[in-house]
Amino acid sequence: MLVPHSYRGKLIVVEGIDGSGKSTQIDLLYKWLKAQGKSVHFTEWNSSPLVKSTTRFGKKEKIFTPTTFSLIQATDFADRWENYLLPLLKAGVIVLADRYAFTAFARDVARGVSRSWVRNLYAFAPQPDLVFYFQVPVNVAVERILSGRAKLKYYEAGMDLGLSDNKVTSFRLFQQRIVNEYDAMIEEFGFTVIDGTLPVEMQQNLVRKTVRKLLRGWEGLPTPEKLAQRAREAYKARQSEVTHEEPVGAGVVMDEAAVITSTAHEEAA
Template sequence: MLLVVDGIYSAGKSTLIRGLLKRLDEMIELSVKFTDWNSSELTGDLLPQWKREGRLGAHSLLLAEATDLAHRCEKDIRPWLAEGHVVVADRYATSGMARGVVRGADPEWAAQVFAFAPREMLTVLVECSAQETLRRRQSLGKVLSGYHSGRDFRRTDSVEADFVRYQEEMLGVYRSLSAARGPVLTVDSERTSAEESVEQVLNALPLHNAIGAEPR
């Protein structure tokens, strides 16, 4: 079973994932595997560097992130799924497609590039207003500029305004692309607590089919 948690920057994905991993580990006898975005041995260290250097346009960014995911699918994700594990992914094919599409890549071509990726059992799309993600990011001292705000392909005098605009556009792209990959559960992190969001996700999963679904 492949469970994907996706969404825009600072929407609350990491908080939800931590809660899910804890609950799943308590509920299922099989080990729960986790895979993170841009973390393959081939390109995981290179992608942040290429982004900082401004070397990736719409198509090269999409292909580079597809390469990263393809390597993880071959090395980890497909074997884990074949062994019957529950696999939780922090971002997946939709993220790779969305980042290219928002920069001008054709959506149909983007979908073809990522067609190799095993289909998700469920995508949890974590949503949050762009203004709130800006507040969260600033409060944590996280980066706003560059690829995080779309300033690699369009910029104004205000990085904050660019970040909000980019987040709003990305949210729309996520919504338009995610349903084509399979079932989607939308979670609003501004209106729903982390604990409530975890319960929503667990209720949407076919855990009765998993081995040892009783709490340990």
């Protein structure tokens, strides 16, 4: 198990095989949270500028072994975690991650890397507050991918594993291995399982219901808009108080007037 974090922010992750629909769901969740006035940051797998060129070169030349591929992905993740995600979580931001360490736990092991070795490699990564696992049959996911993609990429299809000379067949076999790893992690890491074959709206309703429960009574980093609104409300409240207050010094003036009048009467007598 990963160690639970104690940061002010919230870390919400979506996982699933390619074609599971997780990216659509996290995009909808991001827009919904923004509309709720929350401070939200989105991050995705394999997006660090530190190793981008190296990753591109290695894939193009097809020189990655399962271990070197695992290490380059871990470097990418570590850079994003240290320089982007950690500071945001400390500040109180909601971080939405399209894939987390669990992607490595599934893909790397599916490529034959030691399960315990990969887990130790990501030991610095804390347990997210929520992990949504979008579970779909491999055939459904493959059909979605093939209908929206001109062709499969070499490593995406698992061609480096020698599972089949046919890319589509290799992709199916590779994805099934990944599914097996994901399914084995459900209880271990407390995944919230979402049926990825349900209508998009129904899935999103389930996601929002779970997120609402997580954020109930929680106050994160206010957005600039919310800070401005609070300032306006505080100003209006102060103005209202000033309007209803007795003018400053009014009582003193009245007392002084009474003393002067009394003195004048005594002198006249």
